[in-house]
Amino acid sequence: MLKKQLLIAALLFSPLLSLQAQEVKKLGTETAQQKEQRMAWWTHDRFGMFIHWGLYALPARHEWVKHNERLTNEQYQNYFDLFNPNQFDPKSWAKQAKAAGMKYAVLTTKHHEGFCLFDSRYTDYKAPNTPAKRDLVKEFVDAFRAEGIKVGFYYSLIDWHHPDFTIDVMHPQRPENGSDSTYARLNKGKDMNKYRQYMRNQITELLTRYGKIDILWLDFSYPGKNGKGKDDWDAVGLLKMIRKLQPSIIVDNRLNLDEYEDGADFLTPEQVKVDELAKFRGKTWETCQTFSGSWGYYRDENTWKSTHELLQLLIGSVSKGGNLILNVGPTARGVFDYRAQSALGNIGDWMKGNSESIYGCTYAPESFQVPQNTMLTYNPTTKRLYVHLLDYSTRVVLPGYKGKVKYAQFLHDNSEVKFSADGDNSLALSLPEKKPAMEIPVVEIVLK
Structure with missing residues (x-):
């Protein structure tokens, strides 16, 4: 996780400096006023739920378990064969999110492991082919919409299962000390053109099958030697396609399109302290945070934040002019961990009396000093x-x-x-x- 956070930090902060020294390009014709209107609901609502759920809920030791333990597809297959979330009740998820004061929710339709929670026609590696036997994304969408919560999809640009996704520095089968020749040998016969088309096909499915989608979270780019960036994703073409399919959708900044003024709608500082968010003042951003140190369900991870710390994240994000999306990692049976349920309930109790200080709010005018504590x-x-x-x-x-x-x-x-x-x-x-x-x-x- 640390490696990813360092990469994301570099992507987030370097463009803020480099864009000042070069001419900013645009992909579309939307004006600043039109963008502000398109995003008005999002900047008002301030608080959302992230849901990281996939096969990694079974090993229950980090959503990057395949990477961390260098597992092969064959070793990972057991989790696919046994994935059976027989207590999955998205209506309960949605009610808990609403009670906590969350106004939008983003679900991992496919994480880096390549497993799809939706019924994609382009792969067999999907929930309907497990003991779950159904499209879990559809049930999520229906349940959250019924509670008046806006719906977003997370889709990993990375895919450690797809046969044509080339092995790179993030891949579970990465070499220990890989030379260019080693990577070339490992990737013989792989065709990223086929993977790019696969990715476009799946994102098209997600943006055409489930009605209006409010947010698309694409994750993530890591350009450089034996990494992947905008050209590997055909990011320009991909974003243009997304905008055509869902003109009002809000898209994050992890496509590596920083040289374009409209290459993203918001910045995504990940797992940072509240004080660090001050540098984003005047920009459009959302900090993504977890209840503990993991995004997916991690049974034995015990660095869970207190209610006070979670509220400080929420209040602090708004006080710096941004949003907070707070993550839940459901168990392999499809329920929120008891610690997450408790935390959501405590946040909800506070929001019942104090949500007016969150919704529609931002940082105070400079003429008002911040009192001590x-x-x-x-x-x-x-x-x-x-x-x-x-x-x-x-x-x-x-x-x-x-x-x-x-x-x-x-x-x-x-x-x-x-x-x-x-x-x-x-x-x-x-x-x-x-x-x-x-x-x-x-x-x-x-x-x-």
Whole structure:
């Protein structure tokens, strides 16, 4: 996972510098205003669910288990033969996502292992041919749409099962110290043209069989020696096809099309700390994060984040002007791990009283300093400022706020919070001795 994160970081950050020194090209004719309108729902909703689910749920030791343990297709076949999610209930998934306050959901239709959760006509390596015996993507789409949650698909550009996908530095059968001649020998007879067509065919299926698809998450490029980048995917042609099939779809930035102004709709900082997100201010982005250290179900992984840490990720993302997509890795039986269910429930309890500080919000205007031990979000439509109390205290100083505040209240119950002058230019909030029954209380500031 670390290797992938380093590669993604390089892809994310280097274009921000290089694009300043070169002329920006465009693939289409959409204006900045048209893009803003197309993405308005996404930038408003702020919070989504990622679902990483595939054959790797059976070994239950990381979604990159095939890569990490250098497993062959033959060794991995056992998971395909035994894949039987007999407790899969996407309606339950959707209800949990909705209760947590998530407004959109993205499912891995195919991860790097090459296994398809949908009924593709171009492969036998798919859920209908396992004991599952059905199109799991269709059931996901129907269930989440029924709850009013927008639907997105993740599709891996990488495929460690397809016979024509060439072996590279990420492949499970990569050589230990591969020379160019070694890679050439391993890839004799493989034809990436055939794989590219396979990929186009499958993405066409996904974008034509299931109605309107709101988001497409393509993952991921790693250009360089014995890697793969835009030319390996025919990324320009692929993105043009996607836009033609689904004109209003929102597409991530992992096609390696950074030299094009419209080569992506949003940046994707992965598993980064909240403080690192400040560098994306003014850009359109979504940070993808996990409850623990893995995306797929990992039975013995125990670095699960606390409710406080998860809420800080959500609030912090919005306070820096971006979205959070939080990942769940269902078990091989098709249910959310009990720890994920608990975390989703706790987030939902907080969102019931405080979602106004998330939806439609962004970073606060620069004229408002961030009080100590807090995070600020701001709704530019209602002109409300939200002070999130990360470390509860009975007195919170608002530096430089004097003359700007009309009224203050706890958001979860609209109970008044008194404030008074503190020095020449600041205000102080007077909070009750007993902390409200909220993991992170929020004070709503009504501005003058």
